[in-house]
Amino acid sequence: MKFWRKISKFNSVRSPMAAVMFAVVSILSVGVWLDGTQAQSLRNLPEAKHTDGGPEACLTCHGGREMTLMAETPHGDADNPHAPYGQQGCESCHGPGSLHVSSARGGVGFPPLNDFSYAGRPKEGQFDTCLGCHANTSGGRLGIGWLGSSHDVSGMTCSTCHEVHATENPLAELAGQRALCASCHGLTNSKHEDFENNGIQIETLQCATCHDPHDL
Ligand code: HEC
Ligand code: HEC
Ligand code: HEC
Ligand code: HEC
Ligand code: HEC
Ligand code: HEC
Known part of the structure; x- marks a missing residue:
């Protein structure tokens, strides 16, 4: 009872119930007020730029192995002016990070960057990033199709099949690629039935030998 009296006194209200209501409302208002300040400070943010x-x-903060290994992949080739590391580094894919890295802006938080999770962020931003480099053949890259393909319209992103924070590319190997495609399509297909009669051993061929997964 002491506690109720204390609150009642503090809030100059008489009944314990009213005191509880007052306390709850106060806590909620502080929450709303905090949210408001946070929204306010987000509104006042300068625009994010690429860091120098x-x-x-x-890597100061994201120093784990899956981050440092990027330097060993084709994307981490700093000598290739067409690769992310020949341009803005991590930010070529994740977007301008100046605000994100500024010591969490005094505790206000880390403004989100492109995290490539389809559920979390609009997939168009992800396509803009990847296709910005891969939709054309500049720099000797193989240009790929994508927009409007069966896989695009079924809601996939590049990350459904590719893992870029990795040194191995299982899709370039027969077993890895067949396993990926089979995880959705299975390995047997009535459209393939005649191949055996024509001397084609389909199990020895990568699916991508005949199907372009980016443009079907
Ligand atoms: C070629 C584009 C590319 C580059 C360069 C790149 N990333 Fe990524 N990053 C991705 C993609 C795509 C994912 C989603 C996981 C995947 O597909 O491997 C991801 C995932 C992440 C995640 C996990 C986020 C989440 O919620 O899944 C972090 C953190 C991250 N990257 C930080 C970095 C840092 C730090 C660097 C530089 C050292 C970097 N990335 C370089 C494309 C890139
Ligand atoms: C001062 C430490 C710090 C630095 C420097 C830093 N990050 Fe982060 N980063 C974080 C923290 C903490 C989170 C988790 C934030 C959260 O969950 O709210 C995060 C989250 C992320 C994510 C996940 C998606 C998101 O936005 O929530 C990505 C991608 C990412 N960082 C990329 C980068 C890149 C690229 C750089 C360099 C430009 C960078 N980070 C520099 C601390 C840092
Ligand atoms: C700044 C340009 C740039 C961006 C952005 C970029 N890439 Fe690349 N990517 C390259 C270059 C350069 C190579 C090296 C091979 C080549 O020249 O084709 C490459 C190679 C690849 C390869 C082949 C890897 C291998 O092991 O041979 C895949 C798969 C790939 N990128 C997927 C992606 C995905 C998915 C994204 C978006 C998350 C992305 N790329 C973003 C430039 C880029
Ligand atoms: C349904 C699975 C799937 C999806 C989704 C997918 N890819 Fe691929 N991709 C593959 C396979 C399989 C290969 C061929 C094996 C290899 O070379 O890695 C490939 C190859 C590539 C290559 C290498 C081409 C070469 O031979 O130089 C690049 C670059 C690439 N994909 C980029 C992308 C981008 C960008 C996206 C998103 C717009 C994407 N992929 C979406 C399955 C996929
Ligand atoms: C995450 C699930 C998933 C993965 C992985 C996947 N696909 Fe698909 N694929 C689909 C869906 C969904 C469709 C569209 C609906 C349909 O036609 O079955 C499709 C359509 C197709 C089609 C028919 C296109 C048409 O003419 O309508 C072919 C061929 C195909 N995929 C081949 C592949 C190959 C080859 C791979 C591996 C590189 C692959 N898929 C990986 C889900 C997937
Ligand atoms: C030798 C070339 C070849 C190889 C290798 C191959 N396919 Fe096919 N696939 C075809 C042809 C040709 C068709 C019939 C296309 C049509 O009727 O439009 C077909 C049809 C399909 C279809 C059905 C499309 C529809 O319209 O119903 C799917 C799904 C498919 N293949 C997936 C795969 C997968 C997964 C792999 C790897 C395990 C693979 N294919 C390997 C040539 C090939």
Whole structure:
């Protein structure tokens, strides 16, 4: 009872119930007020720019192996002006990070970057990033199709099949690629039935030998 009296006194209300209501309303209002300040400070943010620090600016915090290994992949080739590391580093894919890295802006938080999770972020932003480099053949890259393909309209993103924070590419191997395609399509298909009669051993061929997964 002491506690109720204390609150009642503090809030100058008489009944314990009213005191509880008052306390709840106060806590909720503080929450709303905090949210308001946060929204306010987000509104006042300067626009994010690319950092000058390159990948090192990100690796200070994101120093795990799956991050440092990017330097060993084709995307991490700093000598290739067409590769992310020949341009803005991590930020070529994740977007301008100046605000994100600024010591969490005094505790206000880390403004989100492109995290490539389809559920979390609009997939158009992901396509803009990847296709920005891969939809054309500049720099000797193989240009790929995608927009409007069966896989695009079924809601997939590039990350459904590709893992870029990895040194191995299982899709380039027969077993890895067949396993991926089979996870949705199975390995047997009535449209393939005649192949055996024509001397084609389909199990020795990558699916991508005949089907372009980016443009079907
Ligand atoms: C080629 C584009 C590309 C580059 C370069 C790149 N990333 Fe990523 N990053 C991705 C993709 C795509 C994912 C989603 C997981 C995947 O597909 O491997 C991801 C996932 C992440 C995640 C996990 C986020 C989540 O919620 O899944 C973090 C953190 C991250 N990257 C940070 C970095 C840092 C730090 C660097 C530089 C050292 C970097 N990335 C370089 C494309 C890139
Ligand atoms: C000062 C430490 C710090 C630095 C430097 C930093 N990050 Fe982060 N990053 C974080 C933290 C903490 C989170 C988790 C934030 C959350 O969950 O709210 C995060 C989350 C992320 C995510 C996940 C998706 C998201 O936005 O929530 C990505 C991608 C990412 N960082 C990329 C980068 C890149 C690229 C750089 C370099 C430009 C970078 N980070 C630099 C601390 C840092
Ligand atoms: C700044 C340009 C750039 C961006 C952005 C970019 N890439 Fe690349 N990517 C390259 C270059 C350059 C190569 C090296 C091979 C080549 O020249 O085709 C490459 C190679 C690849 C490869 C082949 C990897 C291998 O092991 O041979 C895949 C798959 C790929 N990228 C997927 C992606 C995906 C998915 C994204 C988006 C998350 C992405 N790329 C974003 C430039 C880029
Ligand atoms: C349904 C699965 C699937 C999806 C989704 C997918 N790919 Fe691929 N991709 C493959 C396969 C299979 C290969 C061929 C094996 C290899 O070379 O890695 C490939 C190859 C590539 C290559 C290498 C081409 C070469 O031979 O140089 C690039 C670059 C690439 N994909 C980019 C992308 C991008 C960008 C997206 C999103 C717009 C995407 N992929 C979506 C399955 C997929
Ligand atoms: C995440 C599930 C998934 C994966 C992985 C996947 N597909 Fe698909 N694929 C689909 C869906 C969904 C469709 C569209 C509906 C349909 O036609 O069955 C489709 C359509 C197709 C079609 C028919 C296109 C048409 O003419 O309508 C072919 C061929 C195909 N995929 C081949 C592949 C190959 C080859 C791979 C591996 C590189 C692959 N798929 C990986 C889900 C997947
Ligand atoms: C030797 C070339 C070849 C190989 C290798 C191959 N396919 Fe096919 N596939 C075809 C042809 C040709 C068709 C019939 C296309 C049509 O009728 O439009 C077909 C049809 C399909 C269809 C059905 C499309 C529809 O319209 O119903 C799917 C799904 C498919 N293949 C998936 C795969 C997968 C997964 C692999 C790897 C395990 C694979 N294919 C390997 C040539 C091939």
